[in-house]
Amino acid sequence: MTAATFDGFVHADGDRLVDGEGRRLQWRGMGLGNWLLPEGYMWVLHGGPQSPRAIESMISTLVGQPRATEFWRRFRDVFIAEADIARMAAEGFDHVRLAINARVVMSDDAAPLDDGLALVDRLIDWCRTHRLWVVLDLHGAPGGQTGTNIDDSPNGRPELFEDPRHRERTIELWSMLARRYRDETVVAGYDLLNEPIPDDYQHRYADDLAGIYRDLTTAIRAVDPNHLIIYEGSHWATNWSIFTEVWDANSMLQFHKYWSPPDRPSIQQYLDARTRLGLPIYMGEGGENALDWFQTMFQLLEDHEIGWNFWPWKKIDTTTSPCSIDPPPGWSDIVAWAAGQAPQPSADDAAKVLDDLLDRMRLNRCTYRPDVVNAMMRRVPLRLPATGFTFDAGGASRPRGAQPLAGFRDDDGVTVRFTGDGEPDWAHASYSQPAEGFEVVLDTGDWVEYEMTLAAPGVLEVTVEVGGVAFPDVAVDGVSLEPSGTAGLYRTPVPIAAGTHRLRVTATRGDTSLVALTVAPG
Template sequence: MKRQVCIWVAGMVLCVAPLGSVVRGEGFLRAQGDRIVDGRGREVLLRGMGLGGWMLQEGYMLRLKGENPQHRIRSRIVELLGPEATERFYTLWRDRHMTEADVETLARAGFNSIRLPMHFNLFTLPVEEEPDPDGQTWLPTGFEMIDRLLSWCRPRKIYVILDLHAAPGGQGHDVNICDRDTNKPSLWECARNRAKTVALWRKLAERYANEPWIGGYDLINEPNWSFEGRERHGREDQTNAPLWALYREITRAIREVDRNHMIILGGNGWGNNYRGFPGPWDDNLVLSFHKYWNPNTEEAIAPYLELRRRYGVPIWLGESGENSNDWFRECVALVERHRIGWAWWPHKKVESRSCVYTVEPPAEYRELLAYWHGQGPRPTREVAVRALFGLVENLRAERCRYNEDVVRALIPEPGPR
């Protein structure tokens, strides 16, 4: 039997278990000192998977090249199928992409958390479609998807971390990750978009305030916007004042209805620029960073370790992946050595072996891609139907290729269930 160790952190006793011995928690997660603990005060090392592609399509996951935010993908499908068939395609996409079988696979593999990338338009109307400019219209689809995911995660002791991946208006110049329409005002250019973002988080917090298997609220995924006229993605901004101000406003709205859940922040410049951070304004904050295509060295994570040391708050690797198994193994070993939890990206992609499940497209899908890339003729409607509805059927876990080598690079042995 492994024994707990009690240490002093910021004037309080924190009981932690040896690394790796507590991987499935019970009760609400919260920040305690610079660690994440469960409802019994036990440290929880988050080992998570990001569900990229389910609520929000990114073109590269479908093997599309270049700029392909979801609204453009959808318009291309409408061109080939018409609006009614396109709506049916997206309904089936949401039904097939993530099922109880997927959650069972993750649980058996040893994952204890899921990061859910959300598109705001499954929860509320865009500001330009609101009948009342000062009101919010709520849509059932997104909430029902969360509820369904929770029903699968709850019995398997898997936490669901809500991640606003596509904020109203779009939070950056990387349009693919946030489905931004550059013909409309961004999140940062429109006060109504920011008000809708705040209202959405308040609505989510109100609905899930008493749900312990919601692990936390990841407020805005990878903001990448220069507020100071520097590098356009915000990597060189020095104060990031509008970002911190919006985070504070969202926090106040959440705390009006929910005192239970962790609030997770990400810096500018795709999540990693924390210059100007004023320090914690809430006693249950976690700072997130993202890590792609850089060395797995102490130097690579030193800025985030310093944030943890300086402010005495937990840090979390909220997104990483898209590399080789050797890189995966080294990255996980590095962050876990420093008691940092993580969420990998993504769970499922078309014709990729760097994820848990590889989706094999039907033969007709290649004709579709050739047309969309300007390398082939327009397919007939019949071919487009077989390509797209065949693809959506192949999203089912039982039709995908399971990449155990990827899973074991992340978690060599499954944790206790």
């Protein structure tokens, strides 16, 4: 990772993303969801309100408008604070992607909103202090670009593409932001539209999406010649069929990745586009899954020199984000009422719960989950699923008799066996369940390699989980680990230096069914 430097602008250099000094960037970032654009699932409002305007209505119904206004003012101060940015920097992240709701920074008559813009300015100042770049992400465009809760669309339709007034306001919004930040090198780029036109809309409005991207590019370049422009594909940023030409030389293409196999075939269309168009590519949003999926997916991206951004930093009662807000007593009553399953709490009772919730949103009150960060960074201590071996040419021995698993890493020349029933389910946390497991089967002499990073030097212990009785040999950077006397447990003979290392597992005592490795300080 290259530490953020603000001497010059992040920009595209052919198909590479580079900083102002021309150094290639391997981005590792964090998504700031739910702060300027709340989403219902991040509040565990299952069966309740999902969009920002619906959540705002819920709060005002509970406690009245004056107290609701104060709630949101305090929420903006505590949900993302400087302590959060400092922690991201300490963990090794180099940028944040800020999800912006248009109506937080611009009024209905296209006037800038000082209070909302001050929040963006404050975040930029914090990121300057802690050496992170900022990507400005228009998550909720005027009228809505998706027609779902995630863009705060007022009528559940992508009216950005249906009403020319919304199109003009979106152009005015990006012109205003580009004019405001044109000299700000902490701002890395402009992410024009988040996940536009999903599902059937991807076909109906494909030409309109390409057209508004061109218009936004022209408007931005009229006031800002320097910042990187980022274009997302349609259908949750997975369909890149509109990208047939280069609209701006200083641009980058973005895809998102959720609930799909973490393997090369799943990203091949994006790799092909990078080669064809000569532009850098970026996985700007991914997560909401299990630790094994994180480890493999982010290994996949980095082995293919794709920068990434994890989604999101903080949610209520979660195991899939670094920060989990512990819900206060009484929050479940509000959730049940919002879902129509319980009576409405009194205004005073609800106000007490909301006040407690705000206090619990502070970083020092959250339950921090280092295992989530360790999985995406492949940082010790961590679990390495057998199928998380590296994707580069040196990642496996590629035996002739391999029997790849159809639909998952089937281009890697390694025997992978699914041990669950039916077909693998890549959705959410099911990937990590024992019933949904995988094994890598190694014949004698076969090997696979994994990447791991140590924050500090030290002796390591590696526990190998196998599906049979044959245990492999294990080595780190070519140095064999010593069996401890306990089956499957190995130790490094000498301390290992801080930094990134290769861990090789070789079948030497007969065919080996490898399930996982756990790496921990010795």
